[in-house]
Amino acid sequence: MIGSCCFTSLKDIKEGECSNLSCQIVHISKVYKDRWYLFVWDGTEMPPCNILVKSERLPLCVEPEMLPTYMLRKFPTFGSVLRIIVDRVSEKQAIHCLQPGQHVKLLNLFFQVNMGLWNATFTPSTKMQYTMSREMEAFSPQRMCGEKFSPRWNPIARCISRSHSEITGVAHDDAPFVSLMDILTYHNVTAKFRCVVRFIQVYPRDVRKLRDINGNIKLVAILEDATARIHASLYADEGEKFFGCDESDEEALVKKLNRLLGGEEMEKVPRNPPWVQCCLFSFYKHKMDQWESRRFRIFDTWINAS
Known part of the structure; x- marks a missing residue:
């Protein structure tokens, strides 16, 4: 004791x-x-x-x-x-x-x-x-933690000081970092955010199944930081930007996902996913039930070349 x-x-x-x-x-x-x-x-x-x-x-x-x-x-x-x-x-x-x-x-x-x-x-x-x-x-x-406020996107920047790897890049380096709990509790249904997270799981895991029947990339990731976990989707043109490689190059897709998930192979454990920066926007699926149908999507984010 x-x-x-x-x-x-x-x-x-x-x-x-x-x-x-x-x-x-x-x-x-x-x-x-x-x-x-x-x-x-x-x-x-x-x-x-x-x-x-x-x-x-x-x-x-x-x-x-x-x-x-x-x-x-x-x-x-x-x-x-x-x-x-x-x-x-x-x-x-x-x-x-x-x-x-x-x-x-x-x-x-x-x-x-x-x-x-x-x-x-x-x-x-x-x-x-x-x-x-x-x-x-x-x-x-x-x-x-002294609060810091910024007019860029939303006024909720906290003391998000965790360093991140250079595995990903974003188009909005001037936007403040916020936590996933900041995002979950933000007062507007729709907004844009920049955060530091770990990609702890993605679906589908088979890169041959990343595209829907229309040929668009369609992926769901579980993102995590110290405050929360959320589901975030990646779709169509933002998916092309995220992976930045030819759709026929399955080997390059696998390599990039492995780097993101923190393992040499997606199916191998244990994995230690790296901290990466990511831009998210929130949206709703049903206008009559906006908060219950609120979702998150990755945008203006890409995996850098190794």
């Missing part, structure tokens, strides 16, 4: 180990009759995970379904939010007194990774303590 004076930031957690965490309660959700989720945050980013799954489609979140936008707007847009799975009766009784916004110390949490997503569970020796007011100052976003 870890001493109660030794705390680990989310950026330093390790899979398969127990740690103490000082954090803020962001959200509490009852998903099933016997399962609750605690969403907690300490302002730091959890380590990116290797992708160990070969063929199964990766989920977007730990919980069964992504929370609706109005709930996500209460989440911080930088740093990672950890999901703590609560199953035992005694644990559920303990969380009834918790409220979003409270700061707590959780002692002896067990950290694990499933499908490339971090989560934590209580152990028999897990304890919970409230944080004193003087200790809450460390959670102030202004102390962690």
Whole structure:
């Protein structure tokens, strides 16, 4: 059991180990009759995970379904939010007194990774303590990250400081970087964004199936950063721009996808996808239900020649 004076930031957690965490309660959700989720945050980013799954489609979140936008707007847009799975009766009784916004110390949490997503569970020796007011100052976003605003595209540029590889290029180098949580919670349905992400999975994986019956490139990618995962599509002329090679050159397509996905071969695991820059725009499929039908598409982005 870890001493109660030794705390680990989310950026330093390790899979398969127990740690103490000082954090803020962001959200509490009852998903099933016997399962609750605690969403907690300490302002730091959890380590990116290797992708160990070969063929199964990766989920977007730990919980069964992504929370609706109005709930996500209460989440911080930088740093990672950890999901703590609560199953035992005694644990559920303990969380009834918790409220979003409270700061707590959780002692002896067990950290694990499933499908490339971090989560934590209580152990028999897990304890919970409230944080004193003087200790809450460390959670102030202004102390962690000064906000910067730009008129370019949207005024939500945060402290997105993660470096990215030169694998991709974009046509809008002057646009600010934003997080995927910024994008998910943006107040307009349609907008344009620039972000730093990992391409953790693409469909179809077979380059011979990249084109639809009309000959247009049609691909869906799962993008990830420290704040969220999203689906983003790549279609038609933007797909041609993205790959930048002749449609008959399957070898070149495979090589570029392998670089993007962080492996010598798409089907091999583990993979460690690189951080790349990417431009996205959001749109809706149904005018009468714009938010529910909101989607994301990659544009003005390309894979550089190796």
